[in-house]
Amino acid sequence: MSDTSQSTIREKDRAILRGLASRIAEIAADPIMEERKSLWNKMNSLRGERPMILTEAMGIGDEAMPFNKLECEGDWAKNLERTMREKIFHFEEIGDDFIVHPFISWNNAISATDYGVQSVTHRTDNEGKMASYSWDAAVGNLSEDLHKLKHRTFQHDKEMTEAGKSELESVFGDIMPLRHVASYWWTQGLTITAVNLIGLEELMLKMYDEPEGLHALMAFLRDDHMQQLDWYEANGVLSPTVECDSVGSGGCGYTDQLPQADYDPTKGARIRDLWGLSESQETVGVSPDLFAEFIFPYQLPIISRFGLACYGCCEPVDQRWSYIKQIPKLRRVSVSPWSNVENMAENLGQNYVYSRKPNPSHISTEKLDEELIREELRKVIVATKGMNVELVMKDVHTINNEPVRLGRWTQIAREEIDKVYGS
Numbered sequence: 001m002s003d004t005s006q007s008t009i010r011e012k013d014r015a016i017l018r019g020l021a022s023r024i025a026e027i028a029a030d031p032i033m034e035e036r037k038s039l040w041n042k043m044n045s046l047r048g049e050r051p052m053i054l055t056e057a058m059g060i061g062d063e064a065m066p067f068n069k070l071e072c073e074g075d076w077a078k079n080l081e082r083t084m085r086e087k088i089f090h091f092e093e094i095g096d097d098f099i100v101h102p103f104i105s106w107n108n109a110i111s112a113t114d115y116g117v118q119s120v121t122h123r124t125d126n127e128g129k130m131a132s133y134s135w136d137a138a139v140g141n142l143s144e145d146l147h148k149l150k151h152r153t154f155q156h157d158k159e160m161t162e163a164g165k166s167e168l169e170s171v172f173g174d175i176m177p178l179r180h181v182a183s184y185w186w187t188q189g190l191t192i193t194a195v196n197l198i199g200l201e202e203l204m205l206k207m208y209d210e211p212e213g214l215h216a217l218m219a220f221l222r223d224d225h226m227q228q229l230d231w232y233e234a235n236g237v238l239s240p241t242v243e244c245d246s247v248g249s250g251g252c253g254y255t256d257q258l259p260q261a262d263y264d265p266t267k268g269a270r271i272r273d274l275w276g277l278s279e280s281q282e283t284v285g286v287s288p289d290l291f292a293e294f295i296f297p298y299q300l301p302i303i304s305r306f307g308l309a310c311y312g313c314c315e316p317v318d319q320r321w322s323y324i325k326q327i328p329k330l331r332r333v334s335v336s337p338w339s340n341v342e343n344m345a346e347n348l349g350q351n352y353v354y355s356r357k358p359n360p361s362h363i364s365t366e367k368l369d370e371e372l373i374r375e376e377l378r379k380v381i382v383a384t385k386g387m388n389v390e391l392v393m394k395d396v397h398t399i400n401n402e403p404v405r406l407g408r409w410t411q412i413a414r415e416e417i418d419k420v421y422g423s
Helices: 011-028 031-044 075-094 142-148 158-172 191-198 200-209 211-234 288-294 296-303 318-324 341-348 370-383 404-421
Strands: 052-055 104-106 110-112 120-123 133-136 154-156 178-180 275-278 308-311 330-335 353-356 388-393
Touching: 011 075, 011 158, 031 052, 031 388, 052 404, 075 404, 104 158, 142 211, 154 211, 158 178, 191 200, 191 211, 200 211, 200 288, 211 288, 211 296, 275 296, 288 296, 288 318, 296 318, 318 341, 330 341, 341 353, 341 370, 370 388, 370 404, 388 404
Parallel strands: 052 388, 104 178, 275 308, 308 330, 330 353, 353 388
Antiparallel strands: 110 154, 120 133
């Protein structure tokens, strides 16, 4: 029988985890971490010195760190082992500007109800890797079915939270301290939720067929997300996102501009002490006018509550910029592979973080085309010289079973930066 917590952890597993924790503590103490923190802080404060680099390894875990090759035997320990080995791999093999923390993070055990309806999902089999799926929407005719939706409610299981902290403390407490790092949502963009409820094509069609119903749905989701933020804030379960927390759709959150000056750590963080993200990549085929009518007005009051705001993910934001730039405290803007590099450089200037997402397919092909990678990076680096820039390689779902590609892409990025900025 496999264990699901440290209460039944095998001594072998405990020894493996503690050994990994000791190595992580060594990495976290490396002077380069302080240098990286300073550079991230400068960039996020719009005083960037050079482009920062993040090369995410999410999505290719089995290629870089096969689950069946891990040494721990229990489930709880094995999941921790993988996370810890990924951090070590990131430092030793990738060599980007990722920061390894000198602590073990813990989070609160929060659960939420659904919206009173459920969509049925049909997934394809891709040998455990990410694959396509479809779903039967839970809501059809908005004028008839909208009343079925219920606002979510949230519950904090304090006993489970304390048990989780105690588990980690028992294994790691004498090696590294524990720190609360809250992570309860990724985006407050609304459209992924709307799509899950009514379907992707239907979201677009209802802009013409049921405009009043779609406005009502988006207003419902806006109010639901506002209530969500209220609950988390009132229950004191938030922590400031000011370290190398992943912020936006890729980026590092180090900044001296959060939390707010009146933040009291004994009472928990407020929404205004956090980075926030809004995006609408599901509506990439929607015109700017329809985006402005059906999407952005409902996103704006939510993202405006955050201390610093990020906008965008995979969608090109060029044509929507006149609306997006209205967001108060907007700081980080995603420039996807489908955005115009030069136009976005002109739009953002020195006033925002230019969060460039290079094309992930360039390191997923059968044969690595290094010149293609250089050409794409060079174009961005030249166009944005002197700006506040981060190069975030993300959404990589395969590396052709060659983990060294992540480190090689990072090395190429550094070489191209040096050509423009000087070594």
